[in-house]
Amino acid sequence: TGLCRKKQLAEAKLVLVEMSEMGINPNVMTYSVLIHGLCSQGQIEDAKLMMQDMVHLGLAPNVVTYTALIGGFCIERRVEEAFGLFDEMVQQGIDPNKYTYCTLLDGLCKVGKLEEAVQFFRRLQGQAFDDNVVAYNILISGFCKVGFMNKATRLLVEIIQKGLEPDEITYNTLIDGFCKVGRIEDAKSLLIDMERQGLRPNDITYNTLMVGLIKVGDLEHALHLAQEMVGKQTQPDAITHSILTSGMCQAGRFQDAENLLLSYGR
RNA sequence: GACUCAAAUCUUACCAG
Numbered sequence: 683t684g685l686c687r688k689k690q691l692a693e694a695k696l697v698l699v700e701m702s703e704m705g706i707n708p709n710v711m712t713y714s715v716l717i718h719g720l721c722s723q724g725q726i727e728d729a730k731l732m733m734q735d736m737v738h739l740g741l742a743p744n745v746v747t748y749t750a751l752i753g754g755f756c757i758e759r760r761v762e763e764a765f766g767l768f769d770e771m772v773q774q775g776i777d778p779n780k781y782t783y784c785t786l787l788d789g790l791c792k793v794g795k796l797e798e799a800v801q802f803f804r805r806l807q808g809q810a811f812d813d814n815v816v817a818y819n820i821l822i823s824g825f826c827k828v829g830f831m832n833k834a835t836r837l838l839v840e841i842i843q844k845g846l847e848p849d850e851i852t853y854n855t856l857i858d859g860f861c862k863v864g865r866i867e868d869a870k871s872l873l874i875d876m877e878r879q880g881l882r883p884n885d886i887t888y889n890t891l892m893v894g895l896i897k898v899g900d901l902e903h904a905l906h907l908a909q910e911m912v913g914k915q916t917q918p919d920a921i922t923h924s925i926l927t928s929g930m931c932q933a934g935r936f937q938d939a940e941n942l943l944l945s946y947g948r
Numbered sequence: 949g950a951c952u953c954a955a956a957u958c959u960u961a962c963c964a965g
Contacts, residue, residue, distance in 0.1 A: 714954045721955095724964080749955045759965090784956040791957095819957040826958090854958040861959095890959045921960050928960075 710736070714747045721754025729754050745771070749782045756789030764789050784816050791824030799824060813844055819851050826859025831868075834859055848879070854886050861894025869894050885916045889925055896929035904929055 713736040720729040729751055733743055743751075748771040755764035764786060771778065783806055790799035803817060811817075818841050825834040834856060841848050853876040860869035869891060876883060888911050895904040908926060911918050923946050930939035 711954050716954095718955060744954095746955045751955095753955070779955090781956045786956095788957065816957050821957095823957060849957095851958045856958090858959065884958095886959045888959090893960065924960050 708736075708739075708741075710741050710744055710747065713741060714744070714750055717747060718750040718753075721750055721757065724757065726751075726754040726758050726760075743771075743776075745776050745779055745782060748776060749779075749785055752782065752789075753785045756785060756792065759789075759793050761786075761789045761793050761795070780811065780814055780816070783811055784814075784820055787817055788820045788823075791820055791827075794828070796821075796824050796828070796830075813846055815841065815846055815849055815852065818846070819849070819855060822852060822859075823855045826855055826862070829859070829863045831856075831859055831863060831865070848881075850876070850881055850884055850887065853881065854884075854890055857887065857894075858890045861890060861897065864898060866894050866898050866900070882915060885911070885919050885922065888916065889919075889921050892922070892925050892929070896925065896932065899933075901929050901933050901935075 713732060717729045717732050720726070720732065733747065733751060736743065736747075748767060752764045752767050755761070755767065768778065768782065768786060771782075783802075787799050787803060790796070790802060799821060803821060806817075807813065818837055822834045822837050825831070825837070838848060838852065838856060841852065853872055857869045857872050860866070860872065873883060873887065873891060876887070888907050892904040892907055895901070895907070904926065908918055908922060911922070923942065927939045927942055930936070930942065
């Protein structure tokens with residue numbers, strides 16, 4: 683009963699709720715899925731109402747329900763309210779977990795409150811929050827977004843010093859950061875580091891680097907990377923094609939761009 | 949008994965701001 687398909691039809695979920703009145707009772711999981719669906723569509727107010735509904739039905743929101751709703755507020759950049767909910771859940775005796783903390787961390791980063799995010803993170807480290815790579819990734823992404831590559835790099839060093847293992851997302855995030863500030867050589871050497879660590883660059887890694895290369899006018903290298911992808915596990919995807927097409931247009935090679943589009947259509 | 953199963957982090961464009 684609780685396994686609704688998400689991602690597909692957020693509005694149809696409302697219908698599902700009504701249908702479940704015909705004999706099938708929604709449970710906490712059902713509501714959590716729906717709330718998450720509404721939140722990711724920016725329907726935060728509806729999500730709030732839905733949480734009230736479930737309470738009225740005698741269903742108690744759990745950590746997943748709260749985290750989903752907290753994430754919704756973060757998407758809307760309403761971080762204050764997100765923390766308000768966080769306080770509320772703690773008062774209800776519900777223990778936040780790493781998902782909850784990471785959601786809040788990301789919320790702080792996305793509104794540019796990086797120092798607060800770091801403070802929050804450090805405070806959590808002192809408590810029951812095991813070091814986890816996702817939290818580091820969130821902070822790294824935050825610093826990369828504003829071009830503070832020195833701070834971002836320092837966090838990567840810290841991950842390694844703690845004996846944790848950076849993952850593909852860690853590297854992808856840093857590569858994007860270096861590309862965005864035009865430090866393409868640093869980005870390239872991170873790709874090498876990544877492979878040296880035994881990590882497989884994925885489609886996002888390549889796409890990210892290609893954007894950087896095109897930005898500094900090195901379309902040729904970007905095209906080579908696309909060739910390289912084919913030889914590996916990862917395949918160029920729709921985003922790859924969009925990047926390359928736009929790169930060709932920027933280089934004035936409209937005919938090549940058109941050919942690429944046509945070949946993609948086959 | 950184990951596994952994926954409701955919530956967190958990375959790339960282009962679009963949308964929103």
